[in-house]
Amino acid sequence: xxxxxxxxxxxxxxxxxxxxxxxxxxxxxxxxxxxxxxxxxxxxxxxxxxxxxxxxxxxxxxxxxxxxxxxxxxxxxxxxxxxxxxxxxxxxxxxxxxxxxxxxxxxxxxxxxxxxxxxxxxxxxxxxxxxxxxxxxxxxxxxxxxxxxxxxxxxxxxx
Numbered sequence: 219x220x221x222x223x224x225x226x227x228x229x230x231x232x233x234x235x236x237x238x239x240x241x242x243x244x245x246x247x248x249x250x251x252x253x254x255x256x257x258x259x260x261x262x263x264x265x266x267x268x269x270x271x272x273x274x275x276x277x278x279x280x281x282x283x284x285x286x287x288x289x290x291x292x293x294x295x296x297x298x299x300x301x302x303x304x305x306x307x308x309x310x311x312x313x314x315x316x317x318x319x320x321x322x323x324x325x326x327x328x329x330x331x332x333x334x335x336x337x338x339x340x341x342x343x344x345x346x347x348x349x350x351x352x353x354x355x356x357x358x359x360x361x362x363x364x365x366x367x368x369x370x371x372x373x374x375x376x377x
Contacts (some may be wrong), residue, residue, distance in 0.1 A: 232263030232292035260294035279354040334367040
């Protein structure tokens with residue numbers, strides 16, 4: 219049964235994008251009143267191994283905006299996580315496709331993190347893995363840019 223207070227953010231290996239997005243979303247939700255303010259945000263990867271450290275550039279990109287994700291360890295996305303989640307947010311269409319193909323019960327609320335952005339913007343968030351810090355900062359900024367529209371959508375689901 220979905221928990222109306224849980225959100226799962228998904229990328230490939232759960233060492234770059236989804237830990238950053240989860241931390242940014244968690245920070246934004248902390249400033250909201252109930253029911254959004256109490257939501258739990260976790261992250262996972264569609265092909266993640268358990269226990270890998272978050273990438274150093276992800277840590278650096280978020281430290282620049284006052285968030286610390288240095289203790290994050292990767293985890294694979296599980297059916298149980300998806301069954302519990304009110305919403306599952308992916309970085310790319312390929313993540314969404316993998317979830318739909320590889321799971322017994324794909325979540326009803328399976329969206330891209332940037333899906334609710336107005337206008338004709340790129341809805342996907344590219345993988346910065348192995349790139350320079352500036353690429354991680356650009357990815358972080360794409361995530362930050364999408365949070366207001368994402369919060370509007372979550373208010374509709376939670377309210």
